[in-house]
Amino acid sequence: MKTYAQLPTDNPEEFKRLVGLSKENFQHLNGKLCAYISEQKNLSPLTRRGRKDSKLAAEDRLLLTLYYLRHYPTLINLGAVFGISESYCHKVYSRTARQLVKIERLPKRKALLEDPAATLAVDVSEQPIERPVKGQKAFYSGKKTPHG
Numbered sequence: 732m733k734t735y736a737q738l739p740t741d742n743p744e745e746f747k748r749l750v751g752l753s754k755e756n757f758q759h760l761n762g763k764l765c766a767y768i769s770e771q772k773n774l775s776p777l778t779r780r781g782r783k784d785s786k787l788a789a790e791d792r793l794l795l796t797l798y799y800l801r802h803y804p805t806l807i808n809l810g811a812v813f814g815i816s817e818s819y820c821h822k823v824y825s826r827t828a829r830q831l832v833k834i835e836r837l838p839k840r841k842a843l844l845e846d847p848a849a850t851l852a853v854d855v856s857e858q859p860i861e862r863p864v865k866g867q868k869a870f871y872s873g874k875k876t877p878h879g
Contacts (some may be wrong), residue, residue, distance in 0.1 A: 750794065761793050763834050764827075786815060787823060795820065796827040830863035 746754050768789070781839075787791065795813055803814070808822035 749801075750797050752797060757793070757797070760831075760834075761790055764793055764830060765789050767830060767834050786819070787813070792823050792827045796824050796831065799824050801826075850857070 743754055746757075750757055752760065762807065787795065795809065798812075799806075799809055806824070807817040807818045809824075810817045813820065815823070
C-alpha cells in the first residue's frame with residue numbers, strides 16, 4: 732500500500748473504496764485528529780518525554796486505522812502493507828482508534844433509545860461459522876457424553 736501522499740487523488744471512487752471515506756471526509760477527520768493530538772501535547776508536555784516520534788505520519792496512521800476497519804486484514808499483513816512490524820501496527824491502530832473514539836462523540840444509550848431512527852450503528856465483525864452438514868447422522872442428538 733502506498734502512503735497517503737501517494738494515493739490516487741484523481742479518482743475519488745477508488746480512494747473511497749480503499750479507505751472507506753471520501754477524500755474530503757478523510758481530510759476533515761485528519762484535521763480533527765491532529766488538533767486533538769496537539770491539544771493533548773499542550774495539556775501535558777512531560778508525557779512525551781523519552782519517546783521517539785512515530786515512524787508514520789499522522790495521515791498514514793489514520794489511513795492504517797481506516798484501512799484495518801474497512802478490510803479487516805490480519806495485523807501481520809497490514810504491517811507488511813505499511814512496511815512496519817506487526818506489534819507496531821497493533822500499537823498504531825489501537826492508539827489511533829482510541830483517539831478517534833474520543834474525537835467523534837457518539838450519543839449515549841438513552842439518546843439512542845429516545846430517537847431510534849436518528850442514529851444506527853451496525854456491528855458486522857462477528858460472522859456465524861458455517862458447520863458441515865455432510866456426514867452428520869440424522870439421529871445424532873448433539874450430546875457430548877456417550878451415556879444416554
